[in-house]
Amino acid sequence: MTPMEHLDTNGPLPRVVIVGGGFAGLEVAKNLRKAPVEVLLLDKHNYHTFQPLLYQVASGGIEAESIAFPIRRIFSDQKNFVFRMAEVQRIEAEQNILHTEVGPIRYDYLVIATGADTNFFGNEEIKHYSMPMKSIPEALNLRSLILQNLELALVEKDPEKKKALMTFVVVGGGPTGVELSGSLGELRNKVLVKEYPELDPNEMRVFLVEGKPRVLGTFSEQASAKAARFLRKMGVDVSNGVHVKSYDGYELLIDDGRCIRTRNVLWSAGVMGALPPGITNGAVVRGNRLQTDAYFRVKGFNNVFAIGDVSVVVTEATPEGYPGVAQVAIQEGGQLAKNIARLLKNEPLKPFKYFDKGSLATIGRNKAVADLGFIRFQGFFAWLVWMFVHLMSLVGARNRLIVFINWAGSYFTFNSITRLIIRRFDRGDIEQPAPKPAAATPAPSADATAATRNA
């Protein structure tokens, strides 16, 4: 029986439809391997994205392919699994139907694991002019923008414009913001000198702006403090307890009164559930997430579940839910799969209990922080642990090998091979201030001078 037959015939087996191929969705599908169900996984991409390393794709440390894994490959041996590359347009939960770009899909059990999107808190201007980094295409756009602006800085004669091109502001001091600003600090200290000898590293400035009183708010005080110290040592300007008021593509206004002229604003200040429309029975709570009980059941339904960043498990013990990290998503996925199996056997469901394995964040070469339960350490050893954990979490031996080669190579040479502008990023309406006019202005471009001298 080919998997397609599952879909063509309304087979005898109940159908579990999983929306989203992130950590949570994959884990459910894997753990339903032996269950008497048809598993249908939907994702708008044909690959799983290993989000924890997205920032390295953006900073040119590794290639996109190494943190993306074709979903079909992961499940090539799982008989009861079918994948469809499709975006969900609407959930019609009363009818047990998903409306997708490849037609309607019926389900017996629905697992919503669509993850999170960048949250601009309704500020359309910031949304338009700043760079998010939640997907591989977004990370590649960010990489292109960073490198394009360095190239433009090379030929920019107006010192103010040049400064703005070489100023990078990371908004949001969570793990992503910390790791991103750290790698930008390294770009400045180690790479710029070698690859852009014509640019003065001191002219490149990196800011990290965090609204809460400390960076890495979900980590221990100790880890936060150390991370901030690491960043400052690398020349990153870290400020806590301040908020961005506006950004028009040129000037970033902060509520402490500062105005930073920059062409590069990297937005990692918030997330919101990437929730397909359709569920409107008051289950949607703060951050556009689906509130569930300890069994991941979406309020009002017995066959609709939500896990991962799109959901919030609200119990007396967890009024705020769990943090939006991979570990939570993975453990929720495994637990939900077991509960679905229990449902089919009419066994009682088991409530979710999160086991916190701890948190890791890397700031740069030899610099990381680790909170493992009561064991807290920072620096070189934490950095080794970080590398090991992330290498081992990658899907596929080949990816581990290739990421390792990249890391080892750049560790010893600081040469990242992947600092490529594969596609130029063009925001469309706002063009980078092309230096062309400069060539015509009284302060002409270098080559213009040379040229006129010669002419």
Add this chain to the structure above:
Amino acid sequence: MTPMEHLDTNGPLPRVVIVGGGFAGLEVAKNLRKAPVEVLLLDKHNYHTFQPLLYQVASGGIEAESIAFPIRRIFSDQKNFVFRMAEVQRIEAEQNILHTEVGPIRYDYLVIATGADTNFFGNEEIKHYSMPMKSIPEALNLRSLILQNLELALVEKDPEKKKALMTFVVVGGGPTGVELSGSLGELRNKVLVKEYPELDPNEMRVFLVEGKPRVLGTFSEQASAKAARFLRKMGVDVSNGVHVKSYDGYELLIDDGRCIRTRNVLWSAGVMGALPPGITNGAVVRGNRLQTDAYFRVKGFNNVFAIGDVSVVVTEATPEGYPGVAQVAIQEGGQLAKNIARLLKNEPLKPFKYFDKGSLATIGRNKAVADLGFIRFQGFFAWLVWMFVHLMSLVGARNRLIVFINWAGSYFTFNSITRLIIRRFDRGDIEQPAPKPAAATPAPSADATAATRNA
């Protein structure tokens, strides 16, 4: 003295401006390392593209980063070298000035090495609906289209539409067309079964259409015949001496009367010089190329040179010039650098003599053809030679290592990790025939059926 100063001051050294970072341009710059000149290289990308392996990026065999190498890295140790990422808008040869998107640039010696573009022979419709493959973004678009159409075939219920989605026509039987159709044949025979078990490999058809009497026209008769046999063995429908009349995105008309319904037309049927505007003194000949003498001088100028695919060296011995292959470009680049050095010393120039090291083309696993002078061989050994030569030609040990890992991995498993749709390709105006309507038609989509049964 930083390289930037070269540009700011109209330095004492003569300035050689090289347009294009392909095989030809790189070779000139490298060989001017010790010459008393300023070398300024311009390219619209910040990386060099190893074109011979583009087809493997398109077929998902290797990642784009492995065949792209940052130009700044290649020359990081060359003191008299400066790179600018910029497209040339116009050559003003009478004034010794290039007009670029980053302002005007003066030169003392100009080397035009802008390479070739796809030639659609003025057919706008074919240009619009078929896929070229001369750059990394184009190769990635092609990869996305191939995989998207397989995904669409999975959910397409109309057998005619499904057939068109699974039909691939490669136009042009040069090395690129042969290697591309070969890897499509392999996709069908080896990959489809594993990764798309729901698709019938026999429904996927691959055509190779060549206008000349044989494929690999620049190779020996023996190599051509063997390549065609290899392809046919792999199930590729090879036809020689036929030409494409039209393609409207759905139906491909061939002058032998055939009409092939296909959503995938891969165009490798011709190239033309990618010549920046400005030179209009009759030096532009057939194929939009610059005619030069044996010293690469563009007709009418003593300080403007053209090499590589954008040029044609016309002498009594070579009325048709040399073939547009990497070897010619590389040897021309080396020779031109030497001649520029001679010019500076007022020594007589040496005319170019091409040393043909031979030709290699691969059709698939264990299948390649080699013409090395009078030594001609095909099959497994030729394939080993092909792999060795191409691995060794890659820039950078890391790239060699990573491409090798990919090749070794897929050799033993047939799993290419990089079969990812990183960005969906959307031609914009012509949308893929989305199966959505099908769900509404009397012949409803599988899931629609299931759904209605259930509802």
